[in-house]
Amino acid sequence: MAAWGKRISVTLALSVAVITWECSAGTPVPIEAGANPHPVQLRRPPQAALSATAILGKQIFYDHNLSASGSMTCASCHDPAHAYGPPDGASARLGGVDGETQGNRAVPGLRYAFHTPNFSIGPDIDEAGALNPNQAASRSAGLVRVPKTAGSTASAVAMVPQGGLFWDGRVNTLQLQAVGPLLNPVEMANPDIATVAAKLSRAPYAYSFVQVFGAGILQKPTLLVEEAMFAVARFQVEDVSFNPYTSKYDYWLEGKADLSPAESRGLKLFDDKDKANCAGCHIDKPGTDGQPPLFTDFQYEALGVPRNPVLKVNTDPAYHDLGLCGPIRHDIATQTQYCGMFRTPSLRNAATRKVFFHNGVYHSLEDVLAFYDFRDVRPDKIYPKGPDGKPLKFDDIPKAYLANMDATDPPFDRKPGQAPAMTDQDMRDIIAFLGTLTDGYQPQASPAVR
Numbered sequence: 001m002a003a004w005g006k007r008i009s010v011t012l013a014l015s016v017a018v019i020t021w022e023c024s025a026g027t028p029v030p031i032e033a034g035a036n037p038h039p040v041q042l043r044r045p046p047q048a049a050l051s052a053t054a055i056l057g058k059q060i061f062y063d064h065n066l067s068a069s070g071s072m073t074c075a076s077c078h079d080p081a082h083a084y085g086p087p088d089g090a091s092a093r094l095g096g097v098d099g100e101t102q103g104n105r106a107v108p109g110l111r112y113a114f115h116t117p118n119f120s121i122g123p124d125i126d127e128a129g130a131l132n133p134n135q136a137a138s139r140s141a142g143l144v145r146v147p148k149t150a151g152s153t154a155s156a157v158a159m160v161p162q163g164g165l166f167w168d169g170r171v172n173t174l175q176l177q178a179v180g181p182l183l184n185p186v187e188m189a190n191p192d193i194a195t196v197a198a199k200l201s202r203a204p205y206a207y208s209f210v211q212v213f214g215a216g217i218l219q220k221p222t223l224l225v226e227e228a229m230f231a232v233a234r235f236q237v238e239d240v241s242f243n244p245y246t247s248k249y250d251y252w253l254e255g256k257a258d259l260s261p262a263e264s265r266g267l268k269l270f271d272d273k274d275k276a277n278c279a280g281c282h283i284d285k286p287g288t289d290g291q292p293p294l295f296t297d298f299q300y301e302a303l304g305v306p307r308n309p310v311l312k313v314n315t316d317p318a319y320h321d322l323g324l325c326g327p328i329r330h331d332i333a334t335q336t337q338y339c340g341m342f343r344t345p346s347l348r349n350a351a352t353r354k355v356f357f358h359n360g361v362y363h364s365l366e367d368v369l370a371f372y373d374f375r376d377v378r379p380d381k382i383y384p385k386g387p388d389g390k391p392l393k394f395d396d397i398p399k400a401y402l403a404n405m406d407a408t409d410p411p412f413d414r415k416p417g418q419a420p421a422m423t424d425q426d427m428r429d430i431i432a433f434l435g436t437l438t439d440g441y442q443p444q445a446s447p448a449v450r
Contacts, residue, residue, distance in 0.1 A: 266433025
């Protein structure tokens with residue numbers, strides 16, 4: 001079984017159905033009313049008992065013995081109580097052989113990761129004519145970026161990076177994503193595949209490998225690890241807790257819940273291209289096939305968040321995390337037009353997180369929105385000051401790549417001295433709306449008659 005090649009990802013059609021909130025008579029319905037005037041039927045994954053492979057994957061997911069320190073599991077970073085994201089506000093998790101070595105990036109969430117399309121640059125084309133990333137990137141050189149705005153159906157740019165797992169999209173399947181932490185020296189810190197295989201063969205669930213994958217599997221170290229990570233991927237695909245779609249917003253879309261006045265105002269601001277413009281990247285409309293919105297377009301942006309002094313790697317002034325072009329990803333490092341770009345995360349369950357952006361520099365949604373609001377109009381509120389007293393804007397990006405920073409997508413199209421896009425009340429309302437994206441909401445038996 002060519003396990004490394006097993007595909008545990010789905011490429012989604014990123015086209016969305018634009019919903020206009022009008023009643024049948026054509027009279028606009030004030031969004032402040034809180035009711036969805038056009039309920040839709042969402043298509044959720046079917047619920048079924050876990051397969052034997054997924055059950056095995058669940059055991060692996062929670063096994064401390066697979067880490068060099070004996071203290072870390074997959075769930076240490078991807079806590080089910082926090083939507084399979086980090087359990088606290090640490091900028092990066094501690095791991096390594098001693099369990100005390102700080103990582104280099106904030107932990108992305110695993111909930112809904114199954115739906116992430118494969119990494120690509122440019123429009124989807126058939127497999128026979130597919131370009132490798134460097135070929136596709138070369139074709140995109142010099143193209144002018146079109147601003148992404150909420151509600152627009154225009155492509156942001158002809159050849160845009162999108163998809164892939166991790167902050168830099170360097171793998172395409174949950175299987176490959178699962179093996180990464182096992183060998184990462186700042187995570188589970190195993191020296192090689194043989195060491196991981198030896199631990200799996202001694203695990204209490206070792207005989208399950210024979211039952212699921214056949215006799216002889218325990219004597220084939222590489223294949224054993226491949227199949228183990230395939231099992232972890234199946235756990236994430238089959239267990240409904242990874243793809244529940246049970247937020248208040250989901251039920252509002254279906255007409256089973258009403259938004260509060262603040263949540264309704266927040267949604268309107270979220271969709272307003274002249275205000276927050278969040279929906280320009282974090283798509284909030286269902287797919288044409290009933291797929292619930294994932295609140296990301298899976299594309300890459302260079303936002304220029306401030307350097308995080310809490311990260312130990314940043315004590316070296318020459319160190320820069322450039323996302324798509326290094327230091328972890330290597331295959332498109334020469335495509336410098338992408339330096340500083342990181343994948344746009346889903347905003348589902350964002351209100352449960354306490355660490356934001358790839359470097360974990362912010363720890364509240366208030367700080368995140370302030371960054372969007374003031375980055376360009378009042379950079380002194382965002383960045384540290386230099387010796388001359390002026391703000392060191394984009395202090396975590398080398399000067400050679402400053403042209404990559406997003407200066408076209410609202411609200412990043414504003415200039416110093418202009419009014420910020422959002423008021424304090426606007427930001428409070430948007431945060432109220434983001435709270436409706438948290439899974440586990442219990443709708444009332446019957447919403448009020450419209």
